Amino acid sequence: MSTPCASIAVSTVIFTVRPTGPGGRHELWLPLVRRIREPYHHMWALPGGPLDGDQTLEDAATAYLRLTAGLDASHLEQLATFGGLTRSQGADERVVTVVYWAALPAQDAAAGEEDLNVTWLRATDLPPLAFDHSLVVAHALERLRDRIADPTVARSFLPAAFTIAQLREVHEAILGRSVDAPNFRRHVLRSGRLQDTGERVPGTPHRPPALYRFTADGAPDFFRSGPNPLHQETP
Amino acid sequence: MSTPCASIAVSTVIFTVRPTGPGGRHELWLPLVRRIREPYHHMWALPGGPLDGDQTLEDAATAYLRLTAGLDASHLEQLATFGGLTRSQGADERVVTVVYWAALPAQDAAAGEEDLNVTWLRATDLPPLAFDHSLVVAHALERLRDRIADPTVARSFLPAAFTIAQLREVHEAILGRSVDAPNFRRHVLRSGRLQDTGERVPGTPHRPPALYRFTADGAPDFFRSGPNPLHQETP
DNA sequence: TCAAAAGTGTTGCCGATACACCCATGG
DNA sequence: CCATGGGTGTATCGGCAACACTTTTGA
Numbered sequence A, B: 001m002s003t004p005c006a007s008i009a010v011s012t013v014i015f016t017v018r019p020t021g022p023g024g025r026h027e028l029w030l031p032l033v034r035r036i037r038e039p040y041h042h043m044w045a046l047p048g049g050p051l052d053g054d055q056t057l058e059d060a061a062t063a064y065l066r067l068t069a070g071l072d073a074s075h076l077e078q079l080a081t082f083g084g085l086t087r088s089q090g091a092d093e094r095v096v097t098v099v100y101w102a103a104l105p106a107q108d109a110a111a112g113e114e115d116l117n118v119t120w121l122r123a124t125d126l127p128p129l130a131f132d133h134s135l136v137v138a139h140a141l142e143r144l145r146d147r148i149a150d151p152t153v154a155r156s157f158l159p160a161a162f163t164i165a166q167l168r169e170v171h172e173a174i175l176g177r178s179v180d181a182p183n184f185r186r187h188v189l190r191s192g193r194l195q196d197t198g199e200r201v202p203g204t205p206h207r208p209p210a211l212y213r214f215t216a217d218g219a220p221d222f223f224r225s226g227p228n229p230l231h232q233e234t235p
Numbered sequence C: 001t002c003a004a005a006a007g008t009g010t011t012g013c014c015g016a017t018a019c020a021c022c023c024a025t026g027g
Numbered sequence D: 001c002c003a004t005g006g007g008t009g010t011a012t013c014g015g016c017a018a019c020a021c022t023t024t025t026g027a
Helices: A057-069 A133-147 A151-155 A164-175 A181-190 B057-069 B133-147 B151-155 B164-175 B181-190
Strands: A007-018 A027-034 A048-050 A075-082 A095-103 A118-122 A194-200 A210-214 B007-018 B027-034 B048-050 B075-082 B095-103 B118-122 B194-200 B210-214
Touching (some): A027 A057, A048 A057, A057 A075, A057 A095, A075 A133, A075 B075, A095 A133, A133 A164, A164 A181, A164 A210, B007 B057, B007 B133, B007 B164, B027 B057, B048 B057, B095 B133, B151 B164, B164 B181, B164 B210
Parallel strands (some): A007 A095, B007 B095
Antiparallel strands (some): A007 A027, A027 A118, B007 B027, B007 B048, B075 B095, B194 B210
């Protein structure tokens, strides 16, 4: 087959949750890297780059993620592939970019902060980005909001042991709205995915919250766990 | 940038619904093409091929779809990109494949049936396919079941005017189970996406059903149309 | 004793489900 | 008149949202 030669690139939208809002409210943050050449010189872009010949797509996403954030993600998932002809008007060839999205626990994400060409910004308030990366981030945000009901995703933003309030704050940051604490508590406990460690967080100016862990198995989703998500069956 | 050169391919999983089951029950079908060279010579594979330099990804998917089914899809959507190193063990280079899925109305899909190297098979009962295409089809089926709640997707399997029973049969074929007719009727009517044409289908040995059309706007989904899919907000 | 957040109880609403029943047509 | 599928009515059940209330800690 006479396949024309094209460039394949891999980029990653890396999310983390930080208590940076007014009153300690949690917000979504992501790292961007500064373009050091044309096109879009000096603008911010998603971390990424060309795909090496001996890497899987996930390998490449992991490598660029480590380069940017200084560590590995606890969750990595493919978002979509972008291949419009006008993506990279400066380059001669067309570039097809496979985009992944990733989640980092908050305490780890501070590690890579030092690099001058990397900045962390609030995901919901970004400047215009290089290429079509503003659009890509919008897609990733939408996907994350759909996927946060999966406990596998929620856990990847948190340390191994956490309070239900922390888990709720992750949901609130991603959904962009507050969530009723009593109902949230019942929901996640009923899902069977949480296990009480028996420990509590001391030193709070109020009743000390219990620490939980995720269990390996259980319901696939925190929410929408009813018998049938769609209509019914008739035998 | 010294980007290594790799092949980019585009494949499409093309779905249609046909009344081929026992008692005229509807089933999901898809077209496959026979491999005419190594690797996987003589086996069935998804329609697709290399990406030309001046095509968008969607252009390529549309072109291979037309080549296989003889016409254009009424719905085309990206599924995922597969780039494992062991996908094409016969080829020297690695191949990254961007996979789309598509929906065709039933009456149109018979057109391309003639070609000797194309066959239509039941989507739920396929033989082993070339490459990792069995896995790809499984992913596409799962995605289709998630997306069928979107009226945009459901309409793409049907002609412009259709009965609610036909719409229900499309859902049944995709979900793989029967659906309660009275409740289904109420659901789709309540969604505001259907408009009565005033016409009816004559010649039936029973009460003639009404013909409907899709309206342009309305609820985004037939189902899960409640105020908040996830938990609640507290202002 | 108070403030604050953890955690519990309760109620009303609404959608999903199941299924009984009527309607309209051809044979 | 009967069979068949279209189409309507209705009762039940369970989850979710709202919110009042109790508990437990540090200050």
